[in-house]
Amino acid sequence: MTATADTHRLTTAKAMVDGITAEMDRDESVIYLGEDVGAYGGIFGSSTGLLDRFGATRVIDTPISETAFIGLGIGAAVEGMRPIVELMFVDFFGVCMDQIYNHMAKISYESGGNVKVPMVLTTAVGGGYSDGAQHSQCLWGTFAHLPGMKVVAPSNPYDAKGLMASAIRDDGPVVYMFHKGVMGLVWMAKNQRAIDEVPDEPYTVPIGQARVARTGSSVTVVTVSLSVHHALDVAEKLAGDGIDVEVLDLRSLVPLDRAAIVASVRKTGRLVVVDEDYLSYGLSGEVVASVTDVDPSLLRAPVARVAVPDVPIPYAHALEYAVLPRHDRIEAAIRAVAAA
């Protein structure tokens, strides 16, 4: 895409803020709450500029009391507001998960649909910069396992803006997980895909539809968020070797676009799942089961799952890169599956 009068080159972070801004402009019940979301602008840029534009009554710094302020978001949503509440790092879910999964996510069901919770929970995920075992996790599998909340994880600026609009307009809770590595922050290593042309106008990207990020015929790579970038990098490299990789960017885990997974595997017969969350009991198994639920014979080779191998994320760079699904592991997996 080239720049026209109607688009701007934005980082994912800026596109996300752009999406929030548009919704805050059109609906004054939308507010943004969380730790360091005001003057600081969000540790990972998720709210930069919002305070200046909307003031301290709509962009609100909270105490470090996640249970209280996420619960506050729920109550406000129940009363018709549309709060966006930030959990600074997803790794902190353990201090406030009850509000999230037992309240935010279940009130609709428990009330037989009589109470709605139109709330967005934003949160930063992911590692790769030596932040250690308590600040580097993705954990989308944890959220996606528990019913009642949609879970989105954009990989690029366009989706970040469009999914944000959809999330805010959704009448139920949406967990919006932004990977630090896709945000395009100046102070963190970034992939070129973290900056792109984004339409100025508001638009939505529907929640629950995967995107074929690259069409291919040899192997399907199903992945999400930052790993989409890595997978595309590897796919480009492997094209030269005659391995034609299809990359599916799930964009959301809940709903999961099972049809898109099956359609791609039906074509390629070979599946690699790349997931920066932990290997077991998570996304990679669910993607596989989406195929075997329908027809295991679609799989003409063992599936390769490239994920964090069930250890806490180590601090030391070499160790961390050994457990993250980085280019080398993805490439090896694709080659193995293609050759099997």
Place this chain on the structure above:
Amino acid sequence: MTATADTHRLTTAKAMVDGITAEMDRDESVIYLGEDVGAYGGIFGSSTGLLDRFGATRVIDTPISETAFIGLGIGAAVEGMRPIVELMFVDFFGVCMDQIYNHMAKISYESGGNVKVPMVLTTAVGGGYSDGAQHSQCLWGTFAHLPGMKVVAPSNPYDAKGLMASAIRDDGPVVYMFHKGVMGLVWMAKNQRAIDEVPDEPYTVPIGQARVARTGSSVTVVTVSLSVHHALDVAEKLAGDGIDVEVLDLRSLVPLDRAAIVASVRKTGRLVVVDEDYLSYGLSGEVVASVTDVDPSLLRAPVARVAVPDVPIPYAHALEYAVLPRHDRIEAAIRAVAAA
């Protein structure tokens, strides 16, 4: 098994307490902490009789402060005690998960093995008695997804005692999930398998080895905890129809006995996973992936996953039974897979 001088007929709850008692007898650093574990004896009988035998210095009622007392258990374990700490219902994990998954489970790794946390976290799981969306969940997938803790879930008295001994003696954290429906409580509907002969002598059941609860050749049912009872019931029924069901009781989710799963599927070529936890991003997908990691062609039919279909557990009996993996759904799944 018939009663001899060396065994007694025990409910699962009593066998669990028997296992704890034996370890408390041999090691005075073992203590039991939690809400209503003293005079009440545990809401689901997990500590009945311990207070009388060991006194209030070793069997300790806590305030309703899960973060504080689970954290206390961690600190005590770090200093060489072997606390067993009860989270009354697993559904309450959301108020204290940080201590569990970011501390209990990660200290060993973060310390490079220099600090050990020999702690058992016991917790009641499961539904089937109309306790609603916040008191009926299994959630073992949630715990098993997060690294650093073993996760066991006994289905019967023998395993309950032996796994408890192993859990207490383990030098790392073990989450011990007991399903209310396998405990053999007088005030809850129970399966005959909740009572059995149990050796009086202490013994261990190794953590990480599945058990073939029934040998069969037509279809493999992989399951755990209460669902083992249901699966065996159904298997007995289907035997008359010429469907010879193999039932694998996983006994632990972490470590997962992948070899046992693959071996059984290699034999039968057909797989049903029965899981009382939520369907997506959980146990059922992981079991499937254990097969496709090795060889998807072992699966000669689509896999059936009988789990809670990604909704909160409803209260009304008919609704709850519609979402739980009960006999009817298990039977239908096995028949379908056998016929496919």
Place this chain on the structure above:
Amino acid sequence: MTVPTAPPPAEAPDGGPEKIEGETRIDLYRTMVLARTFEEAMLREYHSDKRPGFDIGKGLVPGEMHLAAGQEPVAAGVCAHLSTGDAVTATHRPHHFAIAHGVDLRKMAAEIFGRETGLGRGRGGHMHLFDPATHFSCSGIIAEGYPPALGQAFAFQRKGTDRIAVAVTGEGAANQGAFHESLNLAALWKLPVVFIVEDNDWGISVPRAESTSVPSNAARAAAYDMPGERIEDNAVEAVYAAAGRAVARARAGDGPSLIEVHTLRLWGHFEGDAQAYRKDLEDVPGRDPIPTYEYTLREAGLLDDAAVQQIRASAAEKVEDAVTFAKESPEPDPAQALRYAFAEPDGGAA
């Protein structure tokens, strides 16, 4: 309930009968009787079809059942100051507050019976009653009803109304982290919330002294720079008076308050609880607050036999009507078990 043969001590006039209208006093009594009548009906219905062996999952009303008999003064005294535009978030023991706040009895009973006509179409159950009409909700997770109340108060404040939120926990729950976080945030943002702690001496089997490091949770209000008050004697008029001050403060925009009421758990923690741990069991019936208050009002000339009979009969009629409605209502269709997990475009109308 039965009136004790020996007249119980008259309720202490804390909060002052002189300040409170006769009609209000009768209303407080009426609310308490209605709540008690409901609990007695639930007790009856709950146990009616679980005999001979008690099976918690059996019967028309299965599952855990936490009844609030003895705690009516708290709900009646607080909710007397509220309109249905105000919010209440209650606990796992929610019925008395729901009733005092005006939740529709039929829909509530139907929910407890797991019927499609219930507040949550049978999905929620007795610990999960949600009533948008009265902004009432509750939660089975202790103390976790506090945070959402902040949000309701926040929304009310934003809209420039003087509506408030009342958040309830037990004394056991006051040792949970959510309690602390909620009080701090509410005080910091001057949210119109009234925090209520129902101290019934027990958290299941654990006596207050074994869970709480201070004799009064009112002392904890100082940790947030908010007024704190403890009502020692389960007296509805004392609750009424304290709640009046707290509600007025909240409506005036002066922020939250904390009120602890030393109340009474007349029955077990949940039905089926044998209460073997409970040493105070013998003198419990004598502490029933309803006969006590009835005696006070009789002495004051506000009630006589006829009035009492009328109030009881009216309560019984409403409750039995609700129970009948519940029993006659359709059960939810199992084929619809998956609905409502996500917001539905049609507004959730069946």
Place this chain on the structure above:
Amino acid sequence: MTVPTAPPPAEAPDGGPEKIEGETRIDLYRTMVLARTFEEAMLREYHSDKRPGFDIGKGLVPGEMHLAAGQEPVAAGVCAHLSTGDAVTATHRPHHFAIAHGVDLRKMAAEIFGRETGLGRGRGGHMHLFDPATHFSCSGIIAEGYPPALGQAFAFQRKGTDRIAVAVTGEGAANQGAFHESLNLAALWKLPVVFIVEDNDWGISVPRAESTSVPSNAARAAAYDMPGERIEDNAVEAVYAAAGRAVARARAGDGPSLIEVHTLRLWGHFEGDAQAYRKDLEDVPGRDPIPTYEYTLREAGLLDDAAVQQIRASAAEKVEDAVTFAKESPEPDPAQALRYAFAEPDGGAA
């Protein structure tokens, strides 16, 4: 650090120079200098290889880096009362407490450099320092270091020792649920714990007044029936005195205490923090507690140029030795990345 040209005000003699030995005072100074020297070295090393563009994941010391310059009086004053048999659980900003408590500098530096010789073999990093030799640990999750300290104290109490646990948080963290639960449980069970709150005015970019509903967390001690004290002036001897009382109380079996110290965050929340939000930035250097204390001790005749030079040189030597050790240590073997997630039978020895 540099000594200000104009002599700073002498430290208030709260806790009393008359009560405190000269040697102890010099030790307090020595500890603070060592901690500061370490932080200065970390600052230097951290930024040395992240230029020209700052990339948080780059360099020999990658990741978030929270340095404690300015907060040394808290660690020095508290840990002066401890032996290595006592436990300390620190925060995401842990170095000063680790150093004051006697954690081996080489192993600590090696951990921060992600080396196999580090406290956690490079698995943990700067927020996850675990030292069994001194019962030291820390956590990157705010307030969540409090609960494990209870357990250490519990174990010490059980063993009949007079060992205690010190648990540290920031003032921002004092609004987290774990704070409340921990204080209540410790008070209830009379656990030998000293709770420390380091109030450095900021929780990242949020000033204390925007997070905390009371001016002093010491006021919160009353909510648990435990002594609470706030030290207003970041003065090491005042901390020393208050900590002395609290530690003695804990060792005597009289239970926990809470001490809040109004301290100073001399630098950014983490390295890379531009602190645009911070209005007090200009007068921050003038509030550095170390020159202030140095001046006090010079005035008291306990330090002169030579002594100061010796103390600084000794600190520099130890710190540079540790940094050199770290840099020369082997990196962990990526092939071993999966070890230590579970307890290993060999006791975890590599």
